[in-house]
Amino acid sequence: MSPKSANVVVIGGGVLGTSAAFHLAEAGQDDVLLIDRGPIASATTPQAAGQTGYLNVDRFARKFGMYCIEFFENFEQRTGHAIDFRQCGSLRVALTEPFQADLEARHKAAQQLGHAVEFLSRSQAQELVPTFDPPEDCRILLIPRDGYVEPKSVAVAFAAAAKDRGVAIETRVEATGLQINGGCVTGVATRQGTIQARSVVLAAGAWTRQFGQRIGLNLRTVPVRHQAFVTGPLAGVLPRQPIVRITEPQIYVRQEAAGLLVGGYGYRPLSFDMDEFDATFEIRSLAADPVYYQQLHAAATTFFPSLGDAVVIQERRGLPTISPDGRLIISEPGGLRGLVVLSACGVGGIDRSPGAGRLAAEIVSGGQPWIDPAVLSADRFGDQYATDGSLRARCEEIYAHHYHEVY
Ligand SMILES: Cc1cc2nc3c(=O)[nH]c(=O)nc-3n(C[C@H](O)[C@H](O)[C@H](O)COP(=O)(O)OP(=O)(O)OC[C@H]3O[C@@H](n4cnc5c(N)ncnc54)[C@H](O)[C@@H]3O)c2cc1C
Numbered sequence: 001m002s003p004k005s006a007n008v009v010v011i012g013g014g015v016l017g018t019s020a021a022f023h024l025a026e027a028g029q030d031d032v033l034l035i036d037r038g039p040i041a042s043a044t045t046p047q048a049a050g051q052t053g054y055l056n057v058d059r060f061a062r063k064f065g066m067y068c069i070e071f072f073e074n075f076e077q078r079t080g081h082a083i084d085f086r087q088c089g090s091l092r093v094a095l096t097e098p099f100q101a102d103l104e105a106r107h108k109a110a111q112q113l114g115h116a117v118e119f120l121s122r123s124q125a126q127e128l129v130p131t132f133d134p135p136e137d138c139r140i141l142l143i144p145r146d147g148y149v150e151p152k153s154v155a156v157a158f159a160a161a162a163k164d165r166g167v168a169i170e171t172r173v174e175a176t177g178l179q180i181n182g183g184c185v186t187g188v189a190t191r192q193g194t195i196q197a198r199s200v201v202l203a204a205g206a207w208t209r210q211f212g213q214r215i216g217l218n219l220r221t222v223p224v225r226h227q228a229f230v231t232g233p234l235a236g237v238l239p240r241q242p243i244v245r246i247t248e249p250q251i252y253v254r255q256e257a258a259g260l261l262v263g264g265y266g267y268r269p270l271s272f273d274m275d276e277f278d279a280t281f282e283i284r285s286l287a288a289d290p291v292y293y294q295q296l297h298a299a300a301t302t303f304f305p306s307l308g309d310a311v312v313i314q315e316r317r318g319l320p321t322i323s324p325d326g327r328l329i330i331s332e333p334g335g336l337r338g339l340v341v342l343s344a345c346g347v348g349g350i351d352r353s354p355g356a357g358r359l360a361a362e363i364v365s366g367g368q369p370w371i372d373p374a375v376l377s378a379d380r381f382g383d384q385y386a387t388d389g390s391l392r393a394r395c396e397e398i399y400a401h402h403y404h405e406v407y
Contacts, residue, residue: 003168005196006033008364009188010203011175011211013040015151015349016342017203018158019357022079024201025165027361032167033195034159035188037174041155043205043283044318045349048151049228049263051243051252052351053090055117055143057105060375064355066113067370069145071354079161083153088255089242090146091125093138093303099247099404100139107141117143130236131260131306132244132253146243148254151350158353175204178215178339185338199364203342206283206319210274212341217333220381221344222395223319224271227292228263230256231310249299250403260307262300263316265347265403267292269396272319273388283318320347322395324385326405328352330359333378340364341378347402 008029010017013036021034036042052072054065076082094100103119110117120140126132134140163169179187179194187196204211206223213219243254251264268289274281293315301307323329323344330342342360345352359376362369374380385391398405 003033003195004193006168007031007197008033008199008201009195009197010034010201011188012036012203012205013155013159013169013171014043014045014203014205015041015155015158015353016205016345016356017201018155018162019353020201020203020342020360021162021167022158022165023357023361024364025162025167027365027367029361029365030166032162034162034167034169035173035175035190036171038282039171040159040169041152044320045155046152047283047316047318048350049252049254049261049316050149050151050154050350051146051254052148053143053146053245055106055110055115055146057102057109060371062109063371064352067355067358068352072147072149075157079157080164081157081160083149083157085147085149086240087145087147088240089142089144091120091129091242091244092141092143093134093244093246095135095138095246095248102247103139103141110143115145117141129241129244130238131234131304133303133305142242148243149350154350154353158357175211180215180336183335183337185336199338199340201340201342201360201364203360206272206321207274208321208341208343217336218386219329219333219341219343219378220385220391221321221323221329222271222392223274224269224322224395224399225286225289225317226263226265226320226347226399227267227289227296227315227317228261229293229297229312229316230261230314231259231307232313233258234260234306234310236306244303245403246303247403249302251296251300251303253300253304259310259313260304262296262307264296264299266400267295269400271392271396286317286319288315288317320345320349322346322399324381324391324394324398326398326402328356328376329378330356330363330376331373331378332363
């Protein structure tokens with residue numbers, strides 16, 4: 001049975017909500033309650049590939065990314081709970097001139113940070129990733145600090161660390177609305193009754209826009225389907241080989257249980273209005289787009305020939321949320337005090353969870369945020385993308401060019 005009141009209620013126990021709960025406790029907030037309509041980490045979070053990638057050309061994203069990568073590197077010290085962060089590095093591969101220029105810019109940015117990234121020859125790359133067949137004229141940048149985690153373990157560890165610090169966690173509690181008085185949030189309506197609250201963090205993943213609509217907010221965050229697959233064991237796959245990210249076909253390939261995990265962007269992007277699903281819908285029953293899988297498989301086989309006759313042993317898919325500029329939304333929406341929206345993490349919510357949770361906690365606590373919160377404001381789109389049609393079209397487009405423009 002949920003408490004009848006809390007200082008702060010976090011709605012959603014995915015990787016973003018659990019990180020927010022942890023960071024709220026770390027920021028000294030007492031009486032924090034995290035609720036989820038299902039178990040912790042049961043929606044899109046466990047479907048992820050769990051990859052991290054901090055090295056961005058955009059200064060804001062780089063600062064944000066640095067907090068995240070340092071957090072992952074010190075996760076157990078920070079939280080008291082271990083995660084299996086495999087810091088195997090990544091190879092970022094560009095086939096054509098414009099994207100090779102982007103690699104140069106990343107190389108320069110890394111040098112400014114004093115980080116040891118380096119360009120590799122094809123044969124050096126193949127030594128690290130024997131199943132990879134890089135094309136003749138490509139350029140390959142090795143980024144050693146990248147890696148991946150088992151995604152569910154991150155949310156589980158954040159939740160455990162939050163609980164250690166006094167956060168209450170209630171599962172099977174669904175928020176149905178907010179109680180609002182004079183433009184201020186005063187509580188969360190649930191199927192079990194109202195929980196009085198001074199502040200609320202809305203981290204409801206794919207359901208965030210729908211929840212906002214119920215309380216009169218037009219949040220510019222849309223769930224877009226993302227798919228990946230895992231093969232059975234393949235000869236030549238090494239346990240600690242770097243992730244391979246190829247810019248033009250927008251694919252990523254990493255080791256998973258001696259096979260390969262393959263995902264990619266731009267293959268038949270499709271957004272959803274969560275009202276299209278019934279109230280009992282769960283992410284794990286999201287229908288596959290088989291053509292997306294076929295196109296992804298074909299694209300990846302060009303660079304990883306042994307994928308051609310590999311056996312697929314697992315499909316992953318879910319609904320990460322996307323905003324019209326590809327950036328997160330972490331802010332109080334205009335005109336409503338006490339609500340902090342935490343959404344639009346793109347296909348990067350695991351990676352960005354430490355920084356996202358930290359900023360949400362800082363906004364709730366009223367301190368000086370460590371980054372400029374205006375960049376992630378819910379109100380930054382003004383009147384743009386105000387209709388469902390224009391918003392969904394734009395977010396599908398952003399998703400379709402994730403490696404080309406945003407990442
Ligand atoms: C195939 C695939 C590969 C990916 N690869 C990567 C990757 O390599 N790296 C990376 O960083 N990211 C990756 N992602 C993206 C990542 O999974 C998401 O960005 C992240 O998990 C989103 O977390 P979340 O907390 O916003 O949402 P979710 O995990 O969906 O959590 C939202 C929670 O809110 C709860 N909820 C919803 N409505 C309510 C309500 N009304 N009341 C109470 N609770 C509610 C839900 O039950 C759910 O538990 C990938 C995603 C997919 C699908």
